[in-house]
Amino acid sequence: MDGKHGILGNNPLLRLGLGICPAVAVTTTALNGLGMGVATAGALLLTSFVMGLIGGALNEKARFAVTLILSAAFASVAQMVLRGWFPALNDSLGVFVPLIAVSSLILCGGSEAAGRGFGAAIADGLVMGIGYAVAMTLLGAVRELLGRGTAFGAAVLPAAYEPLLLAALPAGGLMLLGIAMGLYNAVFGRGRNGKEGA
Amino acid sequence: MSNLTRALLFLVSCVFTQNFVFVRLMGGSALLKKAGSVATAAIVGGYTALVMAVSAALNWIVYKKALVPLGAKSLYLVAFAAVALLSAWLIALALKRVSPRVGKALGENGAALAVNCAVLGASLIGMGGGIVRAALTGLFGGLGYLLALVLLAGVQERLEFSRVPESMKGLPISLVSAGLIALAFMGFIGL
Amino acid sequence: MKLNLNPAPHVHSRQDTRWLMGNVLIALLPCCVAGVVYFGVPALMLMAVSMASAVLFEALWQKLCGRKLLIADGSAAVTGLILALNLPPRAPWWLAVMGSAFAVVIVKGLFGGLGDNFINPAMAARALLLASWPKFMTAWTAPSGLDAVTSATPLMTPAAWTPLELFLGRIPGCIGETCKLAILAGLAWLLITRTIKWHIPVAMMASLCLFSWIFGKDPVAAALSGGALFGAAFMATDYVTCPVHPAAQMIYAAGAGLVAAVIRSYAGYPEGVTYGILLMNAAAPLLDKCFRRRVYGHGREAAK
Secondary structure, X not given: OOXXXXXXXXXXXXXXXXXXXXXXXXXXXXXXXXXXXXXXXXHHHHHHHHHHHHHHHXXXXXXXXXXXXXXXXXXXXXXXXXXXXXXXXXHHHHHHOHHHHHOHHHHHHHHHHOOOOHHHHHHHHHHHHHHHHHHHHHHHXXXXXXXXXXXXXXXXXXXXXXXXXXXXXXXXXXXXXXXXHHHHHHHHOOOOOOOOOX | OOHHHHHHHHHHHHHHHOOOOOOOOOOHHHHHOOOOXXXXXXXXXXXXXXXXXXXXXXXXXXXXXXXXXXXXXXXXXXXXXXXXXXXXXXHHHHHHHXXXXXXXXXXXXXXXXXXXXXXXXXXXXXXXXXXXXXXXXXXXXXXXXXXXXXXXXXXXXXXXXXXXXXXXXXXXXXXXXXXHHHXXXXXXXXX | OOOOOOOOOOOOOOOOHHHHHHHHHHHHHHHHHHHHHHHOHHHHHHHHHHHHHHHHHHHHHHHXXXXXXXXXXXXXXXXXXXXXXXXOOOOOHHHHXXXXXXXXXXXXXXXXXXXXXXXXXXXXXXXXXXXXXXXHHOOOEOOOOOOOOEOOOOOOOHHHOOHHHHHHOOOOOOOOOXXXXXXXXXXXXXXXXXXXXXXXXHHHHHHHHHHHHHXXXXXXXXXXXXXXXXXXXXXXXXXXXXXXXXXXXXXXXXXHHHHHHHHHHHOOOOOOHHHHHHHHHHHHHHHHHHHHHHHOOOHHHHHO
């Protein structure tokens, strides 16, 4: 990996399509997007931290397996934190909290962290995590605004606005993420998003 | 209602009303994989369906017969992930033995690609009932995943001849296509 | 005017788009007339707004993409008109604008324009509107007066109308779908001018009737209510989104009829024709693939 991940350039969600399952499923509101983004970023950071420490000693197949186990462990931690301190958010994210365990963002990011320097692994994890969380929050905000006429729960559009309900539904989420990626590519240019996630 | 009728209704529900890719949104991986051809998509989808069924059943056993009696419920995610990876790996090995063509379609790290939202999601959702229901959730959900993968591969093959704007090529237009198919699947709401 | 269309497998090279769209517009004329007669001036306004906005969005999109302006080919106008004919007569004007924008820009434009979309734009737009603003999309009015009286469509209360009433179309429903006489006239025009062939409409209606009968409904009423005939004549037959080979077309149409019957009988939405066509649109590339080897190089000649 070349360490070119960024918050704006080469955004892990909008350019690489990492972690798209929750990006479509739970981003019906800005708060959900933010919560999911931060939870995933936290698990990614911890996974990168450990993989940066021990990853160098593992071969490629073992790296994937260890990353997966670490990711599952930190997803469990994320679930406990959400359940204990943010029960309402935990309920609205639902089954997608445990599914952080198989987020392709963490599986790719963690595997890449192995074998790089410890500092580089942390920095990369941090940048990828923040980039992902920012993209998730933005997508959630757009879908909430279109689908409900609110921003973080506060009504911001005039009462006459008839919400575009589809924006908050699965079909609308898939289309809006696709369009967001297209816009992102148009604005930031693209080097073909030829990267495969898991 | 006989068991057969119930199973059939459950099949329709898993494949259409609650499709893993278009309704539950646990199949993002189906979009990412550049399946290449409809045939490859069918092989990868069928393999994923098998992994979903086997790991859902095994995880049910692990959870109900080991983790709960041992009081180790909080380890469930780690256990599920390990079981899913193991079954994906074993099934890939077995399939490669049976047919070299399948092995080629799955590629070198087919097992790694199979541990995704759909597989773990099937295990989590299947936890609500008995073991048969868990296995069927995996299998039927997997058939829905297979259907989605094949439909998307057909559309993608068609898009090769299209004048899709440069910035929309690849994943973005796949997502929009999936969204439009999801719109069509909305007709099954309430079935 | 000769269009420079890319060689997508679904676009007929020898017929030019303008001739084709002109024929479809002529065929839609009886439905428009019936819609205005039954539902009055608001229906006419909706058609105008929908067509104008579809053409406008098409022009804007082509400008944005730096392409040649091709709105004179009439395809955007046809999309807008078909969408309007699929709206309830008292739908607010902005519904038509939103639907047209979605149809022209997202369903068609993002995929490259005419001939590149894999799903019928007007149908997808109708599904979008139904999912997003259900209260406006299901506000039916009786055709008699100009005032909006909410009433049930024949799909909800099938026994309230005789087959003749259903056939002539003095019933609540979408603007263009109620008068079966007008639709048949349009269909006849399309068949006589060889714009379309008989396979898709016939297979779709036959399948819908058969499965409605199996599910315990009156097949005649099933054929004459809702948007079945309109969909079979004008939307399932869209060149761009239907398969090429006649056998594949029959399977495609039969599938659309089956899905429509299933949704009408068992699912939450009262009308399933939209979803039947959309789903089979999505399956059309696969169906074509099953038959492609045999028809390669023949399909286009046969369709002429």
